[in-house]
Amino acid sequence: MTIRQFEYALAVAEAGSVTAAAESLRVAQPSVSQQIRGLERELGVTLFTRTSAGLVPTAVGRAFLRDAEVAVRAARRARATARAGADELEGELVVAAQMGLGTRQLPGALSALRRRFPRLEITVFEEANPAELERLARRGVVDLGLMGGPCQGGLYEGHHLGDEEFVVVLGSEQARLAADRVELREVAREPWIRFDHGSALDGVLRDVLRDNDLAPATVARVSQTTTAVRWAAHGLGVTLVPASAVPPGFEYLTRPVLPAVSMPTVAAVRPGAGPAEMALLDLLRQETWYYTGFSGNGSGLAHNWVAPPSTTNSAPVV
Structure with a gap:
């Protein structure tokens, strides 16, 4: 053969x-x-x-x-x-990202990688279901993955890049009256736009609601963060998404929540990874990941992103 x-x-x-x-x-x-x-x-x-x-x-x-x-x-x-030579790298690199993670950071890192290695073929796909990501990893399909949480099973080494803070997305009138931070109980009476069953993002919301003893009504389930944000903007309901996943122009509708909700962002690479994976990992480390707060004037996101100290020399995590 x-x-x-x-x-x-x-x-x-x-x-x-x-x-x-x-x-x-x-x-x-x-x-x-x-x-x-x-x-x-x-x-x-x-x-x-x-x-x-x-x-x-x-x-x-x-x-x-x-x-x-x-x-x-x-x-x-x-x-x-x-x-691979000093200035030449070719072949195929497959990147998988858990839906909602690295939305702002991954394009910049990939663009820099393409400029550095123009002959490298890069395929990227976004996956909502962590079980599907694990299946692809076990098949050896994914070269580098972005996931929320530690790597399992010893197939990949995890490198902590930062933390994604989650924000609630409100309708226009709600956002105009909302404080700089919104308590979850204040919006629990609203209908919620949620994500597909089994998706990582719906798992986050499910855990948050359970931990705070909340059970809001679900008005819709969607498969993409952009859809959830746009529907919330039209007043269909509220939703909870990673701050970096909010499309440009919708930041004014977002508020961090109390209690705060965040998720670690981990780059998963195969032990003994090749030069393409390691080059992308280095570029991802250079991106800014951690969101430190809001503008304080009710205008929504202040775009104040910094890299937490732990990402400067991100060691493998398990």
């Missing part, structure tokens, strides 16, 4: 046909068919079955493809490490 065969099998699974896979790989169709048949003969199994929707992986094929994806990504990382 070869990495090329693994890549061809993954391309067929994604495209649903040999023809489309060959086009995406920029190779001749017979070459893809030959490699897949050779792989099936060597394994002694059928990886794909033909349906009206095209080629789909069999049960054993799905299991094989999960491990094949890990192998392909590992090979690409090894190739990138071997080719």
Whole structure:
């Protein structure tokens, strides 16, 4: 078996046909068919079955493809490490962020990374469900992740970057009358815009409400922080989000809460990570993470961000 065969099998699974896979790989169709048949003969199994929707992986094929994806990504990382020079780095870097974390900081760090290594291919996706993030990590798909809390299972090393303070987002009239800090009990009577069941952000809100013996009505559930903020701005209800996840122009509607709510932001990297991951980690450390307070005049966020002392030399946390 070869990495090329693994890549061809993954391309067929994604495209649903040999023809489309060959086009995406920029190779001749017979070459893809030959490699897949050779792989099936060597394994002694059928990886794909033909349906009206095209080629789909069999049960054993799905299991094989999960491990094949890990192998392909590992090979690409090894190739990138071997080719990395003083000013040159290429290959693929996959970054996953827990929804709501690093919204302001990650784009700046990634832009700096791209300027430094223009041949590096970067893929970023945002994931609401921490269980899905863990599944991707165990498959070896994620090179660097941003998560709220410690790393589990020893697969990754965690580096504490800072802490995200959560703010409540109010409607325009509510914000005009609100104090610089809002007690949770004051808004518990309002309908709440919450996040999907199982998401990390809804887990934070669920714990906050439970710890403060509050049970407000839920008017809507959404999958994105931007949606929650915009709906709150239109007066549908209130919501609780990380301060850095508030879109520009909506800061005046936000207030920190009493008791304060915050979440540690941790960069998770694989032990023995390559130069791309370590370069991004260094850039993330240079970003500002900790929000210190509000303007004090009822105008909302003062954009007063500083890096806490612990992020200067962020040691691995578990």
